[in-house]
Amino acid sequence: MKNIGFLSFGHWANLPAYDTKTASDTLLQSIDLAVAAEAIGVDGAYFRVHHFARQLASPFPLLSAIGAKTNKIEIGTGVIDMRYENPMYMVEDASSADLIAEGRLQLGVSRGSPEQVIDGWKHFGYTLQDGETDQDMGRRRGLEFYNLLKGEGFAQPNPNPMFPNPPGLLGIEPNSRGLRDRIWWGSASDATAEWAGEIGMNLQSSTLKYDESGKPFHVQQAEQIRKYREAYKKAEHTREPRVSVSRSIFAIVNDQDRYYFGQQAESVDKVGILEGTQRAVFGRSYAAEPDQLIKELANDEAIQEADTLLLTIPNTLGVDYNIHVLESILKHVAPELGWR
Template sequence: MKKIGFLSFGHWANHPSYQARTASDTLLQSIDLAVAAEEIGVDGAYFRVHHFAAQLASPFPLLSAIGAKTKQIEIGTGVIDMRYENPLYMVEDAGAADLISGGRLQLGISRGSPEQVIDGWRYFGYGPAEGETDAEMGRNKAMQFLDKLDGVGFATPNPYPMFPNPPGLLRLEPHSAGLRERIWWGAASNATAIWAAENGMHLQSSTLKFDENGKPFHEQQAEQIRLYKEAWKKAGHKRESRVSVSRSIFAIMNDQDRFYFGQQGGSKDQLGYIESDKRAIFGRSYAAEPDQLIKELEKDEAIKEADTLLLTIPNTLGVDYNVHVLSSIIKHVAPGLGWR
């Protein structure tokens, strides 16, 4: 069995072919899609976070709204850029969203990807300490976040408070027990995947990673996952780890599917650069009729290694079409691969 979720970047634009033309459209349609996805048996609703762009940016109001309108589906991010975050305030936001959803939050965080503006986190009031890189700043903020999620008191109480305090040091509220065990790290390299395992975070591996050995993307990603699992075991954690991978997968069921995605069939991995100097490999998309899709996906080593598959969706095409996209995979592809 494999958990299957969707991952939305939450785009919008005033384009005649788009169903999501405004931020309001995207937010409200995201809620509707999560509700509909739960009804057809999808396991997770995940959302990307990008700042300074016509895309979803502040995840907690959206996740809370989805949590209040659903019963079972996991809700999460893939990923929150920690360079932009106040870790303590984020503990409060995440705790509230998790409590509203009844403990279904699966929160993906990371050091972040190249953004729309230069050093965008500086506009949020943050910057690396002396001798610290922005990547190190992101990881250090992640460690602060994880530390405070444990719910241990750390703040000295005011001797003359507005309301009576419990004895001892105070923690952040609301505290959601168990959330610390549902934090994921988005890793683009083998080293950061190992670091995530050592620090007790689940692994999110996307459709790109640093090109570390020249092998095909799915083989490099599978190696990354195996290194992560080895590091998790070596760290001696008492709970099971989880790993998700993201893929663009479209079952061609009708002429509309063929019009939108037929040209993506047979696509290949691509090489490029992120942040101008880091060579990266980008995984291929899959688009074919169900029987052919099953044959192609059987060869994807990284999907085999992961317990969770996040299907990237074209959110601008609207709720109904994306339900069709997800339903086609759930009904016509997943059973043939033993995922359902």
């Protein structure tokens, strides 16, 4: 059995082929898509966060709106770039959204991906500490956010407050106490996956990974997941961890599917360079008629290792078509692979 969710990058542009021509279109359709996805049995609605781009950025207003209009679907991110975040303010925002959703947030956080602009986090008012890389800063801020969710007091109360204070040091409020168990670290390397296991976060592994062995993408990703679980177990955490992988998977069941995705049927892994120096492997897309798709997916080792599968969707094609894409997987593929 697998939790199956969708992952939207939230693109918009004023192009004839796009149903999402404005930011408003993308935000409102994201809400409608989550509501409709819940109705057909999808387990999660996840959104990518990018800055300085015509894509979804600040996630918490959207997550709150979805939480208010749905009842059971998980609502999450994949991922929030912690280089741009104030961890204390983020605890307030995330806790508020989680309380509105009655405990359904699943927040993916990380260092983030290559940016649209040079050192964009500097424009948000953040700087590196002495000797720190931006990767270090992302992990430091992620860990600070994670620890603040414990709800412990740390601030000295004012002796003459506007409102009466409880005894002792004060912490961030509101603080949704169960949210800490639902924080995921987005990892592109084996080392950061092991780091996430050591500190007790869940793991998100995306459609790209640093190429650390030359093996096929899904094999490297499966090995990464196993290393994460070993580190988690060694740290003696008591909660059962969760692991997600993201995939572009399209069941071709009509001519419209064939028009959009038929050319991806022979897709293979791709190798590229991230940030000028880092060799990375990008996982293939899957697009085929259901019988063939089932055979191909059965050989994906990382999907077998994960408990949660996030299906990347072409959000620019509109709500109705994306519900068709998701429903096709739930109806024609998931049962045959034991996911349902």
